[in-house]
Amino acid sequence: MTDNLLMGAMLLGIMLVLLAGGVWIAMTLAIVGWVGQAFFTNTLPGKNLFSAFWESNASWELAALPLFIWMGEILFRTRLSEEMFEGLRPWLNRVPGRLMHTTILGCGVFGSVSGSSAATCATISKVALPELKRRGYNENLAIGSLATAGTLGILIPPSITMVVYAVAADASIIRIFLAGFLPGLLLMLLFSGYIGWWSLRHPDQVPPADPPMSFMQKVKASGNLIPCALLIIFIVWVLVAGWATATECAAFGALGSLAIAAWGRSLTWQAFKDGLMGATRTSCMIMFILAGAAFLTKTMAFTGIPRELAEWVEGMHLSPYALIGALVLVYLVLGTALDGISMIVLTSAVVLPMIQKAGFDLVWFGIFIVLLVEIAEVTPPVGFNLFVLQNMTGKDSNVIAKAAIPFFLCLVACIAIITVFPEIVTFLPDAMMGKEH
Secondary structure, eight states: OOOHHHHHHHHHHHHHHHHHHHHOOHHHHHHHHHHHHHHHHHHSSHHHHHHHHHHOOTTTTTGGHHHHHHHHHHHHHHTHHHHHHHHHHHHHSSSSSSGGGGGHHHHHHHHHHOOOHHHHHHHHHHHHHHHHHHOOOOOHHHHHHHHHHHHHHHSSSOOOOHHHHHEEEEEOHHHHHTTHHHHHHHHHHHHHHHHHHHHHHHHGGSOOOOOOOHHHHHHHHHHGGHHHHHHHHHHHHHOOOOOOOOHHHHHHHHHHHHHHHTTTTOOOOOOOOHHHHHHHHHHHHHHHHHHHHHHHHHHHHHHHHHHHHHHHHTTTOOHHHHHHHHHHHHHHHHHTTHHHHHHHHHHHHHHHHHHHHTTTTHHHHHHHHHHHHHHHSSSSOHHHHHHHHHHHHOOOHHHHHHHHHHHHHHHHHHHHHHHOTHHHHHHHHHHHHOOOO
């Protein structure tokens, strides 16, 4: 165990030095993976490098990513994003934080469609950040909320991470999907609650409220929301009905955005080209990082560090809640170097029997581990959402991580709440499908 801990510390040190030196994130991940395999294992890093890069990007599910990002680019480069904000403004006018809540609402709604943390974060950031900044809202609060609310894409079904866990745990995918809705709503309320509290404490950093409007005036002003709302409802409907996969829904979303923009006469040839190029650059950046992370994951698997960490925890013979606390620490450590799916795959063989032995429900643990994966998405140095926002804002990932700390604590609070009140997770699947025996 000591040798593996020393090895892990060395690899983490190399990663931090490379990132501090300004090396590209994807290249840093690949270099650390290469060093780990070349010096600490008996494998050939060159062969694994090519296979990791190919396997991580040659995925039908991943095809949804550039399409959803293009959808966001279309909304951003036409008047649709501005019209969405204008439609929401009357309803949020008297809520502390006002339009800042659109980051949470947008990520929650879009997360239910995309199933991807990166796609949710990139798309809503592209639409919301410029509008919020233009209207005078606090940029750090907006960035922090987007970094964490973007992770709702993997908590609110459908979610690729949930599917991976269900397969690993031999659990019902539908039950785990249903279990994600109430915790997702709870997390959105926690995020919005913090925004409201912060806004009450810093009233000078929130734009003044608009004059009061009657209900009919609000409905009339919300007419701008109808086209985009219908598009989102249609996408969710065909997905839930089973008529389309997430990738096909992404194609519908991009096509629908183009149609709405053309109908509103805000789609120009230049906006079309700029949107396409912007989506290409962002998608390539994300896929390059995914490839580097996949190679580093292979290295971690060969070294056996994640498995030994889990076995070390098992050997401590902890009480059920002490076991949960220890697993939180283990997954937080793993989240600094691995993506969420890899964390689940590499540890499930050891962790799941421990959880069952301790008397925890596997469906509940699925949501618990998804929340930990969300934390990993905003944990330096390999917080994927931090990288996405770093590329989109030009700010250092550490600055973004600092802005996300209050929302990070909301994630921790959500984990604590579902641990004390597990019925929040199990109520919906039990009510709709009956209790498991």
